[in-house]
Amino acid sequence: MVRSMDGNAVKEPGIGVNQRGIRDYNERLTLSILQKHKAVSAADLARRTGLSKPTVSTIMRKLEADGLIMRGAPLRGKVGKPSIPLELNPNGAFSIGMKVGRRSADLLLLDLTGQVREQLYTTYEYPMPEEVFEFLRRGIKTLSELLPSDQRSRICGIGIGTPFELWRWHDLSGPSAERFRQWKDIDYPEQVAEFSDLPVYVVNDSTAACHAEHLFGPARGFRDFAYFYIGSFVGGGVTLNGTVYEGNQGNAGALGSMRTTGALGESQQLIDTASLHMLEARLVEAGIDPQVLWQNPNDWSSVHRYVEPWIGATAQELAKASLSICSVIDFEAILIDGAFPDDVRNELVERVRRYLVNQDTRGLITPVIEAGSIGKNARGIGAAISPMFSQYLLNTNAGLSSI
Secondary structure (H helix, E strand, O other), X not given: OOOOOOOOOOOOOOOOOOOHHHHHHHHHHHHHHHHHHOEEOHHHHHHXXXXXXXXXXXXXXXXXXXXXXXXXXXXXXXXXXXXXXXEEOOOOOEEEEEEEOOOEEEEEEEEOOOOEXXXXXXXXXOOOHHHHHHHHHHHHHHHHXXXXXXXXXXXXXXXXXXXXXXXXXXXXXXXXXXXXHHHHHOOHHHHHOOOOOOOEEEEEHHHHHHHHHHHHOHHHHOOOEEEEEEOOOEEEEEEEOOEEEOOOOOOOOOHHHOEEEOOOOOEEEHHHOOOHHHHHHHHHHOOOOOOHHHHOOOOOHHHHHHHHHHHHHHHHHHHHHHHHHHOOOOOOEEEEEEOOOHHHHHHHHHHHHHHHHOOOOOOOXXXXXXXXXXXXXXXXXXXXXXXXXXXXXXXXXXXXXXX
């Protein structure tokens, strides 16, 4: 069984400590460095953490005995003994992540290095609770059985990425609307406990996507950034001090709720002007089934004439929102990703950059605009990260929510 580690409210992320009583902090720090830099020698770990070499050696032996890390191939070619890098063991821990979307749900098995081992997928007209949890029940069984029997105990938890206040996102009526509103009173861990004893972590789906980008994308080069994820509804996340900040109630970075102004001067939210449901509406108006977007997720060329104006309108909204965000915190960068083909994402990012040139930036430092790299799988991967992050990695914002 993989050993879980209790959290510690230590606020110096770059400096290790040698007191035995907070050993878990040092282990988290070590695992986080290996997660970020992939392969690191013991000497380099001592330098990066500020810990003594004997302390690092003790930590390494413990983590290796737990199966969380392993030794890589010796690095030869330098004077003296070959350096042996230390790496995360892909089989050291696993987690299951589920993304609950407006039109589909994804379920995946993630290893400790962030690789998706297997993935399951289902579609629906609307995500009714009984269907979603039945998909999860069957999926947990399927994914668990893919692992050798001696590795199944290394599944450390289930992460669920879902839009907060999911019960509001529908246009149903009658009995169907009543069934859908059940989401308001659903206790996710209680539901999952009926068929699994794994711990459950619930996170906003866009915040989950931000976790995925932060840990596995080029965003690792930024310490502070804001993140837009565009699905059926636009959402977001924020990373501060090198860690995704979820806030007191897990709702930090609710960028889709930012205020904007409609064509007639009416007050609207960003979800009303920069979401994929706006593109779906354009297709419906033209007599085209919007399912074409999900049936061909990597190629929207067949509906390019409708995608192009949507990109233009969305880019304008994101440019304004980006500056509004930076008036509160001077983020180094704004990252943009979503459930669309790479060429659509790249064109959207380029348009946002161009629109920023003509915006009023007095008193602001214009952020770098970059494309995200994870794509449509970001929410599922981010959900799966939650159990691992909570149990093994270092949260540099620990304690901020309780100060």
